[in-house]
Amino acid sequence: MSETLEQLREEFQYAKTNQCVQCGYCLPVCPTYVTMGKETHSPRGRINLIKMVGEGRITDLSILENPLDLCLGCRACETACPTGVEYGAILESARAALNRRRNESETTQMLKRIFLRKVFPSRSAMRMIGHGMWIYQKSGLQKWAHKVGLTDKLPYHLGAFEATLSDPVSPKERTMLPNRVPAKGTRQYTVAFFTGCIMDAMFQRINRLSIQLLAEAGCDVIVVEEQTCCGALHAHAGEVDQSKDLAKRNIAAFEQEPVDFVVNNAGGCGAMLSEYGHLFQNDPEWHDRALKFAAKTKDISQILALCGGIPVNRTTQQEAPGERVTYQPSCHMTNVQKVTKEPLDLLKSIPGIDFQPMTEANMCCGSAGIYNIVNYEESMTILDRKMEHAKDTKASVIVTTNPGCLIQMKLGIEREKLENVRAVHLIEYLAEAAGIL
Numbered sequence: 558m559s560e561t562l563e564q565l566r567e568e569f570q571y572a573k574t575n576q577c578v579q580c581g582y583c584l585p586v587c588p589t590y591v592t593m594g595k596e597t598h599s600p601r602g603r604i605n606l607i608k609m610v611g612e613g614r615i616t617d618l619s620i621l622e623n624p625l626d627l628c629l630g631c632r633a634c635e636t637a638c639p640t641g642v643e644y645g646a647i648l649e650s651a652r653a654a655l656n657r658r659r660n661e662s663e664t665t666q667m668l669k670r671i672f673l674r675k676v677f678p679s680r681s682a683m684r685m686i687g688h689g690m691w692i693y694q695k696s697g698l699q700k701w702a703h704k705v706g707l708t709d710k711l712p713y714h715l716g717a718f719e720a721t722l723s724d725p726v727s728p729k730e731r732t733m734l735p736n737r738v739p740a741k742g743t744r745q746y747t748v749a750f751f752t753g754c755i756m757d758a759m760f761q762r763i764n765r766l767s768i769q770l771l772a773e774a775g776c777d778v779i780v781v782e783e784q785t786c787c788g789a790l791h792a793h794a795g796e797v798d799q800s801k802d803l804a805k806r807n808i809a810a811f812e813q814e815p816v817d818f819v820v821n822n823a824g825g826c827g828a829m830l831s832e833y834g835h836l837f838q839n840d841p842e843w844h845d846r847a848l849k850f851a852a853k854t855k856d857i858s859q860i861l862a863l864c865g866g867i868p869v870n871r872t873t874q875q876e877a878p879g880e881r882v883t884y885q886p887s888c889h890m891t892n893v894q895k896v897t898k899e900p901l902d903l904l905k906s907i908p909g910i911d912f913q914p915m916t917e918a919n920m921c922c923g924s925a926g927i928y929n930i931v932n933y934e935e936s937m938t939i940l941d942r943k944m945e946h947a948k949d950t951k952a953s954v955i956v957t958t959n960p961g962c963l964i965q966m967k968l969g970i971e972r973e974k975l976e977n978v979r980a981v982h983l984i985e986y987l988a989e990a991a992g993i994l
């Protein structure tokens with residue numbers, strides 16, 4: 558075997574592909590297989606392509622680009638797989654290996670340099686984006702942009718996403734986010750809150766409500782200033798070295814506080830934080846620290862459930878009895894963190910709601926990080942299927958647990974012109990029930 562083939566096997570995690578027995582149980586749960594109908598765009602097909610690279614049967618690696626680029630990374634195939642194929646690890650390594658050999662355009666390289674290396678890891682840059690959004694929405698600029706049709710001319714269909722922008726937090730309010738919030742009543746736990754990059758910039762209101770709910774439930778909440786982006790977007794884009802740098806910064810930052818848990822409210826971020834151990838498997842200096850950090854990482858629904866749920870304001874509920882609600886879970890919360898029961902229990906604990914589960918709820922909505930921006934058409938086909946199921950529930954509220962899913966659901970509601978339907982984060986809906994919204 559040539560040295561190059563050995564190297565390819567290592568880089569593409571060839572050994573892990575041998576766990577696949579080709580049974581095909583993963584095919585019906587794969588959104589790209591279901592909507593595109595091609596074996597190369599199924600988990601089994603992608604694994605086979607990577608396997609063929611390791612066996613020297615594929616030498617032109619560009620053959621892998623389209624099938625791997627169009628994978629959502631939702632990891633529903635991992636949950637369905639009876640033999641425990643580590644698809645996420647295989648995909649991440651293969652993408653990183655492909656990226657190292659790809660001739661990317663200068664524009665792509667520049668965008669990656671700016672956004673992945675400079676913007677997402679910088680809390681001040683993300684805050685500037687938050688300020689910019691507030692100015693855009695509150696100054697009349699947004700109305701003007703709509704009036705003159707400017708949003709229709711934005712590249713990458715960004716005009717469609719612009720319509721989903723949510724209630725911004727003012728720059729003054731943004732700087733008032735406290736570093737420590739004491740528990741209401743008897744303290745049950747001390748937790749550090751993970752703010753995230755996109756959550757902090759675009760959904761800071763939900764972060765503030767999360768902190769309030771945790772305090773109401775009996776947690777002392779600490780917001781660690783030195784924290785940064787979780788690195789999920791980088792890992793999914795095959796930029797593993799950058800995700801390791803960000804993971805190190807987060808581990809070191811949160812080690813400063815002796816807390817019971819590190820709590821997040823974004824399924825995608827939580828999955829990345831809970832897998833920090835995998836990033837440092839070959840790094841004895843960081844592996845133990847990463848495992849300790851990952852063990853403390855919890856989704857907010859787990860902590861609220863542990864604290865006995867949320868205090869419900871019955872007056873609020875009496876005003877809206879029988880509201881029909883459905884739930885679109887985050888793929889990474891379901892398939893990576895394996896958190897499925899707590900969000901549903903919390904939701905169903907709200908008196909007066911009429912909960913209606915969605916068909917294929919565990920199938921990805923097509924958001925997947927920046928997938929819906931870079932693969933807009935494919936993402937919209939997946940979303941349209943999801944919205945058919947959402948409409949079948951006749952729910953007026955779609956609850957989600959991840960910022961990407963929330964934006965995608967809002968986009969789905971816009972596309973379907975569903976005037977009496979709204980999409981909310983679970984935290985917003987619980988805060989409404991607790992009377993703090």
Ligand code: SF4
Nearest residue numbers: 587628629631632634
């Ligand atoms: S991660 Fe999701 S989209 Fe990718 S192969 Fe698995 S099920 Fe299909």
Ligand code: SF4
Nearest residue numbers: 577578580581583638
């Ligand atoms: S379910 Fe697992 S073993 Fe079966 S084809 Fe899919 S990845 Fe391979």
